[in-house]
Amino acid sequence: MRYVGRVPGPPLNRFVDDIYCLSGVPRHRRVLVPPMPSAHLFINLGDPVRLSVPDPAVPAAVLVDAWFTGLWTERFLLEYPARVRLVGVHFKPWGLSAFTDIPADELRDRYVPADVVWQRALARIRDRLGEIVSPAEALDLVEQELRSRLAEKPSHTLNLVAQVGTRLERSHGAIPVAALSDAAGVSGNHLAAQFKTHVGVTPKRVARIYRFARLILSVDARVPVDWAEFAHTAGYFDQAHASREFKDFTGHTPTDYLALRRRHPAQDRFPPDAGPMPAE
Known part of the structure; x- marks a missing residue:
C-alpha cells in the first residue's frame, strides 16, 4: 500500500x-x-x-x-x-x-x-x-x-486549548497539568472544562495519550528493548506503570507486542505502521 x-x-x-x-x-x-x-x-x-x-x-x-x-x-x-x-x-x-x-x-x-x-x-x-x-x-x-x-479567528477558548495542547504535544505529555494551568493564567477547573469542549477529554487524559504515543513510537522491535529505560524516558513512574498502560491501550503486554512486531515488522517511513499494528 x-x-x-x-x-x-x-x-x-x-x-x-x-x-x-x-x-x-x-x-x-x-x-x-x-x-x-x-x-x-x-x-x-x-x-x-x-x-x-x-x-x-x-x-x-x-x-x-x-x-x-x-x-x-x-x-x-x-x-x-x-x-x-x-x-x-x-x-x-x-x-x-x-x-x-x-x-x-x-x-x-x-x-x-x-x-x-x-x-x-x-x-x-x-x-x-x-x-x-x-x-x-x-x-x-x-x-x-x-x-x-477554518474560522478566520478561532475563539479565545480554542486558542487557549491549542496553546496548552501544543505544550503537551512538545513535552510528550510530561508537563504537570497544574503547571499548564498556572502558565496559562487560568484555574485547573476552567482548563479542564475547555479541553472537554474542544478535545472531548481533560488535559490529563490528553497528556496520558501523548505519553503513551511517545512510548510506542520510540520502541524499535529489531533490537533488545530496555523497558525500564523507555518507561523513564516517556515519563512513567516506573516500568510497572508503563506496562499497565501499554496493556490497557493495546491489549498486549510489552513482551507480546515485541513478539508481534518481530513477526510483522513496521515498514520504515510508513506512518500507517507507526502506532497501529497488525491484528492477528
Whole structure:
C-alpha cells in the first residue's frame, strides 16, 4: 500500500498534523489502532472499511463514503478492503473544533458520517476527488477544503486549548497539568472544562495519550528493548506503570507486542505502521 502525506502550512498546522492518501493493496487487512493523539477525517473512494471495538456486544460498523472520528481513548480495529483508496486527515486532538460546531465530547470514541459534520459537502468532495489521479492534487483539494472551513479567528477558548495542547504535544505529555494551568493564567477547573469542549477529554487524559504515543513510537522491535529505560524516558513512574498502560491501550503486554512486531515488522517511513499494528 502506498502512502503520500503532507504537513500543511500555517495556519492549518495549528490544528492539523497531516493530510494523506492511502492506495493499493494493504500489507495487513486488519489493523489494531491504539489511542493516539489525533482526531480523523476519512474519505473513502474504494470499497467499504469495517470498524469495530474490543467489546463483542458492540456491532461492527461498515463505513462507506466519508466519516469523522473524534479523539479515541480506547483501541479499535480497522479492516481494510482488498484494495484501498482513501484520503484522510489527522487532526490534532483539538483540531476538529476549528472546523465544526459539534462539541468534541459528542465525537469522542465515535465515528459519524461526514455529512453530519459538514452538511451536504460529501458528494461534492468525493466527486472532485474521484476525478483526480495524482495524490498531490487530492491533497491540494482537501487542504483547500480545510482552509475554506477554518474560522478566520478561532475563539479565545480554542486558542487557549491549542496553546496548552501544543505544550503537551512538545513535552510528550510530561508537563504537570497544574503547571499548564498556572502558565496559562487560568484555574485547573476552567482548563479542564475547555479541553472537554474542544478535545472531548481533560488535559490529563490528553497528556496520558501523548505519553503513551511517545512510548510506542520510540520502541524499535529489531533490537533488545530496555523497558525500564523507555518507561523513564516517556515519563512513567516506573516500568510497572508503563506496562499497565501499554496493556490497557493495546491489549498486549510489552513482551507480546515485541513478539508481534518481530513477526510483522513496521515498514520504515510508513506512518500507517507507526502506532497501529497488525491484528492477528
